[in-house]
Amino acid sequence: xxxxxxxxxxxxxxxxxxxxxxxxxxxxxxxxxxxxxxxxxxxxxxxxxxxxxxxxxxxxxxxxxxxxxxxxxxxxxxxxxxxxxxxxxxxxxxxxxxxxxxxxxxxxxxxxxxxxxxxxxxxxxxxxxxxxxxxxxxxxxxxxxxxxxxxxxxxxxxxxxxxxxxxxxxxxxxxxxxxxxxxxxxxxxxxxx
Amino acid sequence: xxxxxxxxxxxxxxxxxxxxxxxxxxxxxxxxxxxxxxxxxxxxxxxxxxxxxxxxxxxxxxxxxxxxxxxxxxxxxxxxxxxxxxxxxxxxxxxxxxxxxxxxxxxxxxxxxxxxxxxxxxxxxxxxxxxxxxxxxxxxxxxxxxxxxxxxxxxxxxxxxxxxxxxxxxxxxxxxxxxxxxxxxxxxxxxxxxxxxxxxxxxxxxxxxxxxxxxxx
Numbered sequence: 343x344x345x346x347x348x349x350x351x352x353x354x355x356x357x358x359x360x361x362x363x364x365x366x367x368x369x370x371x372x373x374x375x376x377x378x379x380x381x382x383x384x385x386x387x388x389x390x391x392x393x394x395x396x397x398x399x400x401x402x403x404x405x406x407x408x409x410x411x412x413x414x415x416x417x418x419x420x421x422x423x424x425x426x427x428x429x430x431x432x433x434x435x436x437x438x439x440x441x442x443x444x445x446x447x448x449x450x451x452x453x454x455x456x457x458x459x460x461x462x463x464x465x466x467x468x469x470x471x472x473x474x475x476x477x478x479x480x481x482x483x484x485x486x487x488x489x490x491x492x493x494x495x496x497x498x499x500x501x502x503x504x505x506x507x508x509x510x511x512x513x514x515x516x517x518x519x520x521x522x523x524x525x526x527x528x529x530x531x532x533x534x535x
Numbered sequence: 536x537x538x539x540x541x542x543x544x545x546x547x548x549x550x551x552x553x554x555x556x557x558x559x560x561x562x563x564x565x566x567x568x569x570x571x572x573x574x575x576x577x578x579x580x581x582x583x584x585x586x587x588x589x590x591x592x593x594x595x596x597x598x599x600x601x602x603x604x605x606x607x608x609x610x611x612x613x614x615x616x617x618x619x620x621x622x623x624x625x626x627x628x629x630x631x632x633x634x635x636x637x638x639x640x641x642x643x644x645x646x647x648x649x650x651x652x653x654x655x656x657x658x659x660x661x662x663x664x665x666x667x668x669x670x671x672x673x674x675x676x677x678x679x680x681x682x683x684x685x686x687x688x689x690x691x692x693x694x695x696x697x698x699x700x701x702x703x704x705x706x707x708x709x710x711x712x713x714x715x716x717x718x719x720x721x722x723x724x725x726x727x728x729x730x731x732x733x734x735x736x737x738x739x740x741x742x743x744x745x746x747x748x749x750x751x752x
Contacts, residue, residue, distance in 0.1 A: 429630050
């Protein structure tokens, strides 16, 4: 079966708009990233600003995957947000598209591993975990994490997981609960939290 | 150059420089992109702003690599510094010159992307400036009632999702009322073709950059 058959044009617009709305929210947090970077650099921990903020940047993936409950939703949510970010002046240029693709696939993988049948804390945590592991692997190359000492890497990994779990896990679950109470997603089959 | 081909070229180069450590190639890419942008009459002020954007992360990351890692690898610190600028300039070489509409048309016609993905996401990108304003309005309206909707507040995201849901309904209806039918064959008012020169523009730079990335320090 062709994957794209599951998506109607309205779903695609909805997923893109989620990415754009979240982008609009996290653009207002850029100053936090820059502030943390400036503070952490003298301590030699500048990359940690990256890991602290990671959750905000990737939450569109776990969230769309969790509320739309369709194969590909997690990927599309994150990827389309990245396309929008690149065209409207993000900090990272063309690498946004690559990061967006990697983050999207990473978030999607969590739901794929449960066969798109399980939508609870377990699948959400799994999605957060796959996102942490895969984005961290990408940063080993892109941001030169291979140069850091083992202890620092462990610290950065834990910080990144906490950040992704807070935004992609806890916050996503709270948002899904609000959506469920309002019954707005019944046309998508409901979230049934 | 065909927009899809150009995007593929830019993504491939960005991907390759992420895994290689060639300072000279990064600098060459920066110079070529700058020349390309200047030839295409991008104002100097815009170029200046673009070059300012990656300064904070680029400086911070290279300081960390140079002074706070066991190896003190100054060369790699410079590679990372220039890499950030190469990413941004490669990206803007596309986004400042090609519009999202051109890209959507080309992806649909040349790479067989289903039209609903091309035009659905295009329709959504069209309301991006309005979305920024709406999120600000949400936050200000809540403040007037003494409620602070921060980026960690689930209510802010909930409200944003409601807006996304409403707008997606409206935009989809607008497209349908303009005669858009998904999953049907379409005819094109603006044809975008792949010329022989497009293949050249894609393959020649890729062939040139491989030895440079591998051999230059």
